[in-house]
Amino acid sequence: MVIVMRPDSSPEDVKRVEQKLRARGLQVFLSNGNGKTVLGVAGDTKSVDVRDYQLLPGVSEVVRISVPFKLASRAFQPESTVIRVKNAVIGGGEVALMAGPCTVESESQTMDAAEKVAAAGAKVLRGGAFKPRSSPYSFQGLGEEGLRILKEAGDRHGLAVISEVMDVSQISMMLPYVDIFQVGARNMQNFTLLRELGRTRTPVLVKRGLAATIEEWLMSAEYVMSGGNHEVMLCERGIRTFETYTRNTLDISAIPVVHKLSHLPVIVDPSHAIGIRAKVPPLAMAAVAAGADGLLIEVHPDPERALCDGAQSLFPEQFAELVSKLRIIAPAIGRTIPPARATP
Secondary structure, eight states: OHHHHHHHHHHHHHHHHHHHHOOOOOOOEEETTTTTTEEESSSSOTTOTTHHTTSSTTEEEEOOOOOSTTTTTTTTTSSSSOETTTEESSSSBBOOEEOOOOOOOHHHHHHHHHHHHHHHOOOOEEEESOOOOOOOTTTTOOOOHHEEEEEHHHTTOOEEEEOOOGGGGHHHTTTTTTSEEEEOOTTTTTHHHHHHHHHHHHEEEEOOTOOOOHHHHHHHHHHHHHHHHHHHHHHHEOOOSSSSSSBBBBOOOOHHHHHHOSOEEEEOHHHHHOOOGHHHHHHHHHHHHTTTTTEEEESSSSGGGOOSSGGBBBBBHHHHHHHHHHHHGGGTTOBBBBOOOOOO
16 A cells, blocks of 8 residues: 655654554555655555545545555656666666676686776676575685675776675675675575565665566565665566576566566666577667666676686677677667776
């Protein structure tokens, strides 16, 4: 349920409505934007008589939301969420570019990658310090030392840092190093982890699960938001289908569908979606054309020697060429791509 206040409503009017809702044991979340205050109501609202609230001073309208994701719904917040992280703006007119190696392997590798992606126009450096691998014998990441390297590379080149968190126990340790927490596809329904991330005020990127529906994906975002952290972005990274030629199947249709249902930014990871280096650029261009708010792309200085996902990682020059093409595509849909820049 959503209660929309009139533009001329007073803080006392809002507080009165909020207190009445909380007295019924309901959760209340405030949203203020474009001069309008909206109260999102979660809990057992079926027995609530909307007339009891429509008549309260300052109330404009009361709307029942049929979808289970209340806070992520456009009914709760009609305007799109914009998340600002250092120099990056995610969800605005500029398509956010997040790029870097699948995993932090060494200081020289990460510094090299950071320099190259920053020069091409990226504003967020990606890199894994903890890697959820299918085999327990595969490289699992450098842990906190990897995070230290990642942050140092980000700071040196003016980039925000995103890295995957795998467990509740890692959150406090990662907080000093990362600007965005990434929740991987395998953890999309790790509700304990999502709840704890909701208690932080660090932006969270939630990847779509391997076989998750759009509603299940949005409900995972709802878990984070229900804890008070509304700086959430969604990442389409391909879903598992019957096709075996590619690593996954990128659901391009999810971009406009989610934009219709939710105000949260939609990021696309073409690297994990396709798993084939030469096919990453076409998917990235298609994603931008379909309205993606950002791209999460794997870039490695020497992909053929990468310890993780080298086959889907772009060479730095391939990434720079892709970004140049995106600068031609983005204006056609009213978006922009960050300009190339000289690095320090």
